[in-house]
Amino acid sequence: MTGQESGISYLSLGLINLLLPLLIWVVLARLRSRVVALWCLGSLLGAGSLFLVGRPGVLPGRIFDSASNLMDFMSMLCIIQALRLDQKVPWRFRWLAVASLGYLLLYEFTRQAQGYLTLRMALVPFVALILLLQVVGWAWLIARRQQSVSALAIAGAHLLLAGNMVYILANLLLPRSGALACTRQSSGLMDMLGLLAALAGDVGFIGLALERSLHQWQEAAAGEARLEERQILGNQLAHLDRQRGFGLVAASLAHELNQPLTAILASAQAAQRGTAANRLNPAQSLELLDKIIINVRRLSMITGRIRSFIRPAEPHLGPVDLEQITREMLEMVAPDLQRQDVRVAFAAGGELVQVQGDAIQLSQVVLNVLRNAIEAVQLVPERSLQIQLTRSADEAVLSIRDSGPGLDPEVAERAGMPYFTTKADGLGLGLSISTAILQQHKGSLVLRNAEGGGASVDIRLPLLGAGGVLP
Amino acid sequence: MSPELRSAAERAERCRRGRIVLIDDDVEILAAITSLLEFEGYACDSFSSALDYLRQLEVPRRSPPGPSCVLLDVMMPDLDGLEAQRRLADLDDTPVLLMSGASGAREAVTAFRAGALDFLIKPIEAETLLAAVERALLASRDRQHLRVKAQSLTRRLAALTPREHDVAIRVAHGKLNRVIGEELGLALRTVKLYRQRCLEKLEARNTADLIRILQEEEL
Numbered sequence: 113m114t115g116q117e118s119g120i121s122y123l124s125l126g127l128i129n130l131l132l133p134l135l136i137w138v139v140l141a142r143l144r145s146r147v148v149a150l151w152c153l154g155s156l157l158g159a160g161s162l163f164l165v166g167r168p169g170v171l172p173g174r175i176f177d178s179a180s181n182l183m184d185f186m187s188m189l190c191i192i193q194a195l196r197l198d199q200k201v202p203w204r205f206r207w208l209a210v211a212s213l214g215y216l217l218l219y220e221f222t223r224q225a226q227g228y229l230t231l232r233m234a235l236v237p238f239v240a241l242i243l244l245l246q247v248v249g250w251a252w253l254i255a256r257r258q259q260s261v262s263a264l265a266i267a268g269a270h271l272l273l274a275g276n277m278v279y280i281l282a283n284l285l286l287p288r289s290g291a292l293a294c295t296r297q298s299s300g301l302m303d304m305l306g307l308l309a310a311l312a313g314d315v316g317f318i319g320l321a322l323e324r325s326l327h328q329w330q331e332a333a334a335g336e337a338r339l340e341e342r343q344i345l346g347n348q349l350a351h352l353d354r355q356r357g358f359g360l361v362a363a364s365l366a367h368e369l370n371q372p373l374t375a376i377l378a379s380a381q382a383a384q385r386g387t388a389a390n391r392l393n394p395a396q397s398l399e400l401l402d403k404i405i406i407n408v409r410r411l412s413m414i415t416g417r418i419r420s421f422i423r424p425a426e427p428h429l430g431p432v433d434l435e436q437i438t439r440e441m442l443e444m445v446a447p448d449l450q451r452q453d454v455r456v457a458f459a460a461g462g463e464l465v466q467v468q469g470d471a472i473q474l475s476q477v478v479l480n481v482l483r484n485a486i487e488a489v490q491l492v493p494e495r496s497l498q499i500q501l502t503r504s505a506d507e508a509v510l511s512i513r514d515s516g517p518g519l520d521p522e523v524a525e526r527a528g529m530p531y532f533t534t535k536a537d538g539l540g541l542g543l544s545i546s547t548a549i550l551q552q553h554k555g556s557l558v559l560r561n562a563e564g565g566g567a568s569v570d571i572r573l574p575l576l577g578a579g580g581v582l583p
Numbered sequence: 584m585s586p587e588l589r590s591a592a593e594r595a596e597r598c599r600r601g602r603i604v605l606i607d608d609d610v611e612i613l614a615a616i617t618s619l620l621e622f623e624g625y626a627c628d629s630f631s632s633a634l635d636y637l638r639q640l641e642v643p644r645r646s647p648p649g650p651s652c653v654l655l656d657v658m659m660p661d662l663d664g665l666e667a668q669r670r671l672a673d674l675d676d677t678p679v680l681l682m683s684g685a686s687g688a689r690e691a692v693t694a695f696r697a698g699a700l701d702f703l704i705k706p707i708e709a710e711t712l713l714a715a716v717e718r719a720l721l722a723s724r725d726r727q728h729l730r731v732k733a734q735s736l737t738r739r740l741a742a743l744t745p746r747e748h749d750v751a752i753r754v755a756h757g758k759l760n761r762v763i764g765e766e767l768g769l770a771l772r773t774v775k776l777y778r779q780r781c782l783e784k785l786e787a788r789n790t791a792d793l794i795r796i797l798q799e800e801e802l
Contacts, residue, residue: 377615
């Protein structure tokens with residue numbers, strides 16, 4: 113091979129090494145990162161070095177060797193650093209600079225010093241071998257960790273190059289005549305290997321990046337699906353809890369429904385019997401009909417309340433008047449309050465306290481807390497609830513305090529965790545569902561012992577227009 | 584006749600047929616059942632709380648004569664029906680009917696043990712209600728009748744002298760005049776005389792009647 117031919121082959125190798133990183137940069141346009149940038153920089157430096165070797169006349173001979181070797185060294189460092197960065201264990205960049213400088217000085221030293229020919233000849237392939245083995249090692253690690261064929265291709269290509277370096281070193285160091293000639297003969301093979309390594313390495317790198325991005329995309333999709341599933345499950349659970357809560361008030365609701373029914377039946381039958389016996393004057397029958405109508409309206413109010421509470425699981429978002437839903441839920445538990453002889457003091461500031469959210473889910477939270485409070489005060493003779501609705505600049509606080517025995521410290525700590533309950537018939541989901549609903553509304557539930565006895569629950573929600581975000 | 588007098592007369596007429604004390608915390612139910620009962624010709628006094636009724640009982644007030652019963656709701660806030668029934672039973676023997684919307688067997692059993700005449704489940708059919716009320720009023724009438732009888736018997740027994748009392752007891756035990764005379768150390772003629780006075784004072788037609796009256800009093 114003549115010097116001219118060898119120069120052309122170096123130039124074409126350099127061109128390929130120049131085009132490949134550009135190709136990577138374009139193909140991975142959407143996945144550009146420091147890793148990609150480092151890899152491309154490494155390839156470009158390699159290309160630069162090859163160009164220098166291919167056009168020896170460009171730089172003065174003195175600088176030429178050093179520049180070419182330094183660029184090769186830095187090219188390898190960049191590629192190793194790219195792989196290390198990919199595995200989140202990069203070297204410090206300033207150490208890379210120090211290493212490059214050290215290498216340059218060492219190389220210059222071997223050139224200046226006399227009698228170190230073998231060392232000088234062996235230094236470049238030896239350092240290249242170490243660096244190539246680094247590349248092989250990291251690529252192998254990535255291939256193992258990520259089951260990546262592309263990384264395996266990178267490792268394989270660089271292993272071939274490393275093998276070539278071993279061959280060169282062996283020719284240099286083993287006492288055999290014509291060592292230099294051998295290296296020259298192998299230069300055609302070296303070119304082939306260099307081309308192969310550049311191709312396999314760069315294509316492998318593109319493959320690795322694409323595999324990575326596909327994986328991330330799959331992960332993201334799966335994560336999104338999980339999140340959505342959790343949301344649906346959460347809503348269904350909240351719905352179930354609502355139905356259960358409704359089941360708990362069902363007994364008192366049955367009583368409540370029975371009262372107007374009793375009045376209606378008695379009025380209607382009074383009218384029927386009175387009319388049959390001709391004992392009813394028009395004024396009397398009108399009065400009876402009025403009674404029937406009044407009580408039917410009473411009934412429909414109760415059924416309306418039930419209907420609005422049992423509703424599909426999907427949340428409906430809008431402005432929610434906290435005072436209104438608190439009053440509605442107090443009405444819902446009114447029969448219980450009456451039967452247990454619980455006094456309720458409800459203090460609202462008089463101004464509208466609105467939050468953004470699902471009225472039914474928030475009602476459910478209020479009902480859960482009220483039910484807990486009513487159960488707590490059953491244990492004491494003096495039964496009362498103090499409910500307070502206040503607002504600050506950006507937050508609404510509904511505080512429900514009971515006159516019950518308060519919480520054990522251990523209970524206070526664990527209350528609100530799913531499936532924890534102190535009640536024999538409880539699922540232990542009430543408070544955790546309430547907490548979850550409030551979290552979805554960017555709010556919180558704080559359970560603590562009140563000063564002066566009893567437990568206190570604070571329901572905190574961002575005010576409407578103060579960043580109250582939708583679940 | 585003035586309206587007051589007429590309404591008083593009408594009330595007296597209704598009370599003769601039967602007076603029902605209705606207690607329920609739901610005013611609509613009070614109004615409806617009151618209408619139903621009044622159309623049937625009964626007198627109806629309604630209270631929205633058992634405590635109100637008990638308080639009213641503390642002030643003795645004469646109502647027109649006639650049978651009466653109490654119709655009491657079980658589920659009430661300040662004093663529930665079962666407790667009210669217990670307190671009423673301590674005061675008098677007016678028959679009590681209980682009514683409830685969602686009561687279990689336990690409440691019904693408690694009510695019957697405490698002497699409730701019936702336990703009605705809301706909503707109550709008019710026929711069921713009226714039949715129960717009619718039975719309760721009948722029971723009330725019986726009890727009043729017995730009470731009157733017992734009262735007069737007590738009064739009549741009180742009219743007997745100790746000697747006459749001794750003789751009456753022995754007659755009731757079926758002892759012969761001669762035996763009574765021996766036991767009490769009386770002449771046969773005196774025994775006959777006392778015996779005659781007993782018949783007169785206890786308003787008995789004959790000896791058999793005398794024995795029945797005295798047995799009723801469990802002497």
